[in-house]
Amino acid sequence: MSAVVAARGLDVTLEVAAGERVAVLGPNGAGKSTLLAVLAGVVRPDAGEAVLDDRVLYRQGGPDTRWVPPHARGIALLAQDPLLFPHLTALDNVAFGPRSAGARTRAAREEARRWLTEVEASELADRRPAQLSGGQQQRVAVARALAARPRLLLLDEPMAALDVAAAPMLRRVLARVLADRAAVIVTHDLLDAVLLSTRVVVVDHGRVVESGPTAEVVARPRTPFTARLAGLDLVRGVAVDGTHLRDGAGRLVEGTPSGDLVAGAPALAVFSPTAVAVHVAAPSGSPRNTFAATVVELEPRDAQVRVRAHDAHDGVLLADVTAGSVGELDLHPGREVHLAVKATAVTLYPA
Numbered sequence: 001m002s003a004v005v006a007a008r009g010l011d012v013t014l015e016v017a018a019g020e021r022v023a024v025l026g027p028n029g030a031g032k033s034t035l036l037a038v039l040a041g042v043v044r045p046d047a048g049e050a051v052l053d054d055r056v057l058y059r060q061g062g063p064d065t066r067w068v069p070p071h072a073r074g075i076a077l078l079a080q081d082p083l084l085f086p087h088l089t090a091l092d093n094v095a096f097g098p099r100s101a102g103a104r105t106r107a108a109r110e111e112a113r114r115w116l117t118e119v120e121a122s123e124l125a126d127r128r129p130a131q132l133s134g135g136q137q138q139r140v141a142v143a144r145a146l147a148a149r150p151r152l153l154l155l156d157e158p159m160a161a162l163d164v165a166a167a168p169m170l171r172r173v174l175a176r177v178l179a180d181r182a183a184v185i186v187t188h189d190l191l192d193a194v195l196l197s198t199r200v201v202v203v204d205h206g207r208v209v210e211s212g213p214t215a216e217v218v219a220r221p222r223t224p225f226t227a228r229l230a231g232l233d234l235v236r237g238v239a240v241d242g243t244h245l246r247d248g249a250g251r252l253v254e255g256t257p258s259g260d261l262v263a264g265a266p267a268l269a270v271f272s273p274t275a276v277a278v279h280v281a282a283p284s285g286s287p288r289n290t291f292a293a294t295v296v297e298l299e300p301r302d303a304q305v306r307v308r309a310h311d312a313h314d315g316v317l318l319a320d321v322t323a324g325s326v327g328e329l330d331l332h333p334g335r336e337v338h339l340a341v342k343a344t345a346v347t348l349y350p351a
């Protein structure tokens with residue numbers, strides 16, 4: 001697709017291969033939502049063209065103008081707000097797509113049940129949206145989007161409105177249901193990009209400024225924006241079982257799996273520096289994952305200080321601490337520390 005939306009300063013070209021999941025990252029106001037709106041058919045670009053499976057979605061700004069309306073595009077948009085029909089049960093919300101496509105009530109409900117099971121929400125079938133938590137509503141919304149059998153799925157910060165406790169489950173469900181599907185995922189969260197996408201596109205001031213395989217962009221960010229975003233802790237290792245990996249130093253790292261971990265296969269533990277506690281003495285008797293490391297740098301960031309520490313096996317590890325604790329713990333380059341992170345804050349995924 002290509003699109004120019006002059007009023008919003010957008011001028012982008014984007015290709016998504018069959019089965020490819022592309023994460024779109026970028027600062028506020030960069031044009032990410034506008035890009036999705038153009039694909040979904042709710043914003044008409046001044047110029048450009050989009051083709052999905054050889055079918056033209058729009059062609060604007062030239063002599064042969066075309067415009068396929070949103071409902072006829074075969075595209076599902078999953079927004080931050082799940083936007084379920086309030087008067088319908090979860091089951092009937094999901095059955096809506098198959099019903100609209102002509103399925104009889106019973107067949108549509110059977111299909112809806114299958115999708116609810118797929119998003120681990122079968123027990124919620126008879127509840128109305130008001131009786132569901134934000135995370136549960138979002139899972140039902142995922143089932144509803146998939147039940148319409150879209151050829152392309154658009155996700156606009158699907159995790160943004162959820163509290164931290166609800167996000168891991170939705171992330172796990174999305175990682176599973178998005179596998180091998182064409183999807184464009186707008187996110188502010190590099191963790192979501194790492195877990196859900198195969199390729200990252202960075203948009204800034206309405207232009208694509210960086211693009212590449214997710215793992216590469218994370219490891220070697222080329223713009224200040226991605227460098228700042230790429231502040232995630234990554235520990236590489238080999239899966240031991242469904243909830244543990246063994247890293248290069250032989251340490252066991254426990255976490256919550258996203259995707260199926262196969263014992264003996266490469267795996268990655270990912271966590272946010274905000275979830276890491278810094279100790280001077282090794283925390284004893286705690287179920288946390290701990291890493292011995294040496295502080296190499298302290299970088300003030302807003303109200304926090306980012307501690308960059310070096311670990312003999314995993315390279316750089318990051319921890320965000322308060323300015324007060326820098327003093328209390330006497331943190332300075334060269335200081336030996338122990339970084340601790342709870343298993344619940346660690347996501348494990350197949351590498």
Ligand SMILES: Nc1ncnc2c1ncn2[C@@H]1O[C@H](COP(=O)(O)OP(=O)(O)OP(=O)(O)O)[C@@H](O)[C@H]1O
Pocket residue numbers: 007008009026027028029030031032033034035
């Ligand atoms: N409905 C609208 N009408 C006019 N201009 C808009 C509208 N929505 C967004 N814009 C403008 O278009 C530009 C791109 O905004 P857009 O919402 O696409 O960015 P974004 O990358 O999704 O930002 P965010 O991360 O904050 O959601 C911005 O300059 C914004 O002010």
